[in-house]
Amino acid sequence: MSLTDDLVVEILSRLPLKSFCRFKCVCKSWLALSSDPHHRQKLPRSPVGILYQIPEDGTGIHLAELPSSDKEIDTTLSFVPCYEYLELMSCSNGLLLCYRGGITTYLADISHVIVCNPATEEWMSLPNTQPGPADSEYDLMLCFDPSWSQHFIVFTFQSVSSLYGEYSTEVKIFFSKDSTWHGCHWERDSGFYSTERFLNGVLYVSHVCEHTLLAIDAPDTGTHWLNQRIIHLPGFPNGSDMFDCCDGCLCVSSGVLCYAQQELHGCKMRIWSLEGPDRWVVKHRLSMNGVFGRDLSLCSNREGFLCFDFDIQAFDLERDLVILVDKVTDKIISFSISTGKASEMMKIPRFGELYRRIFYVPYYCKFPALIRG
Incomplete structure (x- = not known):
């Protein structure tokens, strides 16, 4: 008796995604099966851990590893030339965006920007664009969602100040599809540069302090104006006169933002899902009592503002996982949503202060635009 493709995928989904992607070598029919984006979305993708970088030590990219992570993945990116710099x-759904040339605030040359896939050890340098003025600043955002497209795009926001301070x-x-750059016009609010997530053709960027999201529709090569809208976040806003904290954490789980x-007292945390254009629904309300081995309380930062003594680094509802950063002990904690149990991953001095901390879930499919390292 022959099985339908959906039943075969249901059976194979019990295996690691990496094994499933290797099945394409068996025969042509399995190649077609494993290359189908619809089937791949049914398969689990296990997170590896947190990628991070310490600017002062100059030792490249590190990994705070989960116990079940795939140790074969080269998260140091040694397959990329000059990877030490x-x-x-x-990061967007398994692809990484990096700047080659050392730790820097301003990007001197866009051709030093690379996109790579650590799971397949593929990479590419972005072609150069017309350089802006010497005082211009670039913000780059990588957008890839395999359920939306097998190609990726990179936004480059170039801010230029005038003589009048404007x-x-x-x-x-x-666009990786044709490896070309295209220009767009955009009327923007200057504060929207913080955490970003890309889902179903929409780039969501959180505001630095206004407790809102900017949602930008992904353009095509013929787009002249970017479409955007504002979504208010749930919970309480940051930026009051006495309170200062990292304004929550965005993640994608089961295809939902x-x-x-x-919560304001710090003893509990809530997780919402975006169920409509601007409708947030509470999925979990989790107690943090006992997670860190002490009574939780608000503390004061260097500027004298009240803040939480832990951060929410990442969460994955499909994996029943929340990753927390204890700012008192510098410990990275994995927390089970269903059991409420916590376990220490590792301890990294000043980890809570690092700007680049990325939750990494590998993607094992290959890209025509990328080359092997």
């Missing part, structure tokens, strides 16, 4: 910038923004977008934030 890569600056970790962004800022203008030019947007250029790289989710948001997690501590």
Whole structure:
């Protein structure tokens, strides 16, 4: 008796995704099966851990590893030329965006920007664009969602200040499908540069302090103006006169945008999912009592503002996992949503202060635009 493709995928989903992707070598029919984006979305993708970088030590990219992680993945990116000088910038569904040339705030040459896939050891340098003025600043955001497209795009927001202190923004977008850059016009709010997530053709970027999301529709090569809208986040807003904290955490689980934030007293955290254009639904309310071996309380930062003594680094509802950062002990904690049990992953001095901390879930499929390292 022959089985339908859906039943075969249901059986194979019990195996690791990496093994499933290797099945394409068996025969042509399995090649077609394993290459189908619809089937791949049914398969589990296990997170490896947290990629991070310490600018002061100059030793490249590190991994705070989960116990069940795939140790075969080269998270140091040694397959990329001059990998020792890569600056970790962004991650989108298994692809990484890095700047080659050392830790820097301003990007001197866009051709030093690379996109790579650690799971397949593929990479590419972005082609150069027309350089902006010497005082311009670039913000780059990588957008890849295999359920939406097998190609990725990169947004480049170039901010230029005028003689009168005003800022203008030019947007250029790289499309991996044809390996070209295209320009777009954008009327923007200057504060929208923080955590970003890309899902179903929409780039969500959290505001630095206004407790909102900017949702930008992914353009195509013929787009001249970017479409955008504002979504208010649930929970309580950051930036009051006495309170200062990291404004929650964005993640994608089961194809849905989710948001997690501590409650005001810090003893509990909530996780919401975005169920409509602007409708947030509470999925979990988790107690943090006993997770860190002490009574939780608000503490004061260097500026004298009240803040939480732990951060929510990442969460994955499919894996029943929340990763927390204890700012008192510098410990990285994995927390089970269903059992409420916590376990220490590792201890990294000043980890809570690092700007580049990326939750990494590998993607094992190959890209025509990327080359082997």
